[in-house]
Amino acid sequence: MTTAASHEARFLREVDAFEFVARDLDAILHALETWRTQLAADLLAHRLEPAGLPTHSPLAQRTNGIHTLLSESASRWTQQRVSLLPAQSLAQAFDDCALLLVFGKFNAGKSAFCNFLADRFLALGKTVQYFHAEAGDLVETVERFCEGSTETTARLQGVRLGEKLVLLDTPGLHSVTQENAALTRRFMESADAVLWLTSSTSPGQVQELDELGNELRRGKVLMPVVTRSDMYEEDEVDGAICKVLRNKSTATRVEQEADVEARAQEKLRSLGVDVARLESPVSVSAYMARAAGHTPEAMDEAGFERLYEALLTITASTLDYKRRKYAELVLHHLEEDVLGALQRDVLPALGGLRAAAQAALLALDECETRLVNAAWRRSVPMLPALLDAFMEARDVDALSASLARAVDENFAQEAQAQLTDYADAIAQDHSASLPFTEATHFNGETIDYQPLYSALQNAIRDDLMRRSKAACDACRATVERLSEQAAALTASIDSQGSALIALKTPLREGVSS
Structure with missing residues (x-):
């Protein structure tokens, strides 16, 4: 050579x-x-x-x-x-x-x-x-x-x-x-x-x-x-x-x-x-x-x-x-x-945030029931004293107002304890909007204590279920809104990634292999 x-x-x-x-x-x-x-x-x-x-x-x-x-x-x-x-x-x-x-x-x-x-x-x-x-x-x-x-x-x-x-x-x-x-x-x-x-x-x-x-x-x-x-x-x-x-x-x-x-x-x-x-x-x-x-x-x-x-x-x-x-x-x-x-x-x-949001939504489902039960257990023991006062005064409005205040306070304390991670979402007033008057069945003459006690127990549970659902729905809305934002940001980054990949084609056209 x-x-x-x-x-x-x-x-x-x-x-x-x-x-x-x-x-x-x-x-x-x-x-x-x-x-x-x-x-x-x-x-x-x-x-x-x-x-x-x-x-x-x-x-x-x-x-x-x-x-x-x-x-x-x-x-x-x-x-x-x-x-x-x-x-x-x-x-x-x-x-x-x-x-x-x-x-x-x-x-x-x-x-x-x-x-x-x-x-x-x-x-x-x-x-x-x-x-x-x-x-x-x-x-x-x-x-x-x-x-x-x-x-x-x-x-x-x-x-x-x-x-x-x-x-x-x-x-x-x-x-x-x-x-x-x-x-x-x-x-x-x-x-x-x-x-x-x-x-x-x-x-x-x-x-x-x-x-x-x-x-x-x-x-x-x-x-x-x-x-x-x-x-x-x-x-x-x-x-x-x-x-x-x-x-x-x-x-x-x-x-x-x-x-x-x-x-x-x-x-x-x-x-x-x-x-x-x-x-x-x-x-x-x-x-x-x-x-x-x-x-x-x-x-x-x-x-x-x-x-x-x-x-x-x-x-x-x-x-x-x-x-x-x-x-x-x-x-x-x-x-x-x-x-x-x-x-x-x-x-x-972002994936971790969305997973945490889904876990939070599942936890809120359990919390809703737990919140009702805890507030109900706080409220029901107050009924005997309130009924005793009512039996003497025969004042339906006073009974309803006293019971509403007690239930509201008990619910607020339990909600603050169990929904502490959503305090800002449930900061609105939770005072009772449904009167307890209808549950008394009081006709002004005769009062049957035991049916009245049972009716008020059920009325308290119904009201607490309404309150708990409303509070947890507010929390769910907050979580879902954040999860949607995370999904939108993820989609935006993915979209920008695809756009950048597309720019490679005109740059590398005609590249020798």
């Missing part, structure tokens, strides 16, 4: 020919801003109002908790939008370059991989410029990336290969320091495609893909690269048996790549990611290519010809993403930070 005919040479020529023709994104950006404005208006229009519920009520507390979630989310949205600025700044700094994020655990060989490709560009007469992020600025340096078996990348660093390709070597998300993991998340947004490096000593650790799920949902291509695809074999050197490092066999590589691809596909499906964004894995050994002097045969045997061929296949989709990237950054913020927060935090809280 000649250099002129190699995939490596073709790849370098294609990189030189990259054209970054910006798409007109004004219409989609306007649509995204309109969506955000409409969402804010809808959230305000569907604000929950727990009228009739005191602040100590569990339903009121749930409602206030949702208000707090919405308020805190709105505050975070602004902060999160600001937090994207460094990524946007980095993307703008390399507006004329395709940015590939080199991703993987700290022992995946990311730095060695980037250095190797940089060496190849230099060897073929291309310029190479290393840089790193420092205090928000990009600082050029002549230092190559540190390579080692322990974590050596403590900051965002990159290398510009030629004029139009940049590799971003980041601290891994499974880094030993929280700062390193946070740094990677912060700059993943700026990449146009992702190279997922995984060492052949423990290939395809798919838990790493949890952190890449969003990048793939965003329409970026993911190419797995199995690094350190070599192994020690026993050989005879100068008459002595020793271990020699060699490339893994083609069969071993194919088997390992198939395993990585199968497990990666399964993981992506579990994450709800389109597996079409996943490219077939490629195995390489930078060590073996270097050890053999980067000859065409050595590059081929070490897997780099296949790597360059694979990179050529993702060029179109990478450039497609770059052309729409600014709108994608806005979409990511709205979809993940704004809508995502509502779906993750607010919708479950």
Whole structure:
């Protein structure tokens, strides 16, 4: 194989020919801003109002908790939008370059991989410029990336290969320091495609893909690269048996790549990611290519010809993403930070509120009967004394009024105790509206004590049932009104989610698969 005919040479020529023709994104950006404005208006229009519920009520507390979630989310949205600025700044700094994020655990060989490709560009007469992020600025340096078996990348660093390709070597998300993991998340947004490096000593650790799920949902291509695809074999050197490092066999590589691809596909499906964004894995050994002097045969045997061929296949989709990237950054913020927060935090809280409302309605059914019985047990013992007074005075109006006051007081005390969570809903006057006069059957001459006692007992129960139903109906109306508000807010958020999904179609039309 000649250099002129190699995939490596073709790849370098294609990189030189990259054209970054910006798409007109004004219409989609306007649509995204309109969506955000409409969402804010809808959230305000569907604000929950727990009228009739005191602040100590569990339903009121749930409602206030949702208000707090919405308020805190709105505050975070602004902060999160600001937090994207460094990524946007980095993307703008390399507006004329395709940015590939080199991703993987700290022992995946990311730095060695980037250095190797940089060496190849230099060897073929291309310029190479290393840089790193420092205090928000990009600082050029002549230092190559540190390579080692322990974590050596403590900051965002990159290398510009030629004029139009940049590799971003980041601290891994499974880094030993929280700062390193946070740094990677912060700059993943700026990449146009992702190279997922995984060492052949423990290939395809798919838990790493949890952190890449969003990048793939965003329409970026993911190419797995199995690094350190070599192994020690026993050989005879100068008459002595020793271990020699060699490339893994083609069969071993194919088997390992198939395993990585199968497990990666399964993981992506579990994450709800389109597996079409996943490219077939490629195995390489930078060590073996270097050890053999980067000859065409050595590059081929070490897997780099296949790597360059694979990179050529993702060029179109990478450039497609770059052309729409600014709108994608806005979409990511709205979809993940704004809508995502509502779906993750607010919708479950609304579901909890509606479930609590249904439980409250069932409890009110039981409470209605319990309230009647409790107030009746308070009121009936008062009858003998009231009847004794009545027997002497023969004053029906006085009996009716005294009994009404006693029943009203007893009901009010029980209602306050048993409907304390709805005190505001039952605050109206509960004085008796039905006279007890009819129950006396008093004709002015003869009084039969026992029938009168029984009739008044029944009259008290009938009145308490009326009062209890009226009070509990007022409570039910309050609960049902709040539940309906929660349902309306839920439907509004769901509707806005569908509207945002619909905006993806015009943004991603014509995306290469």
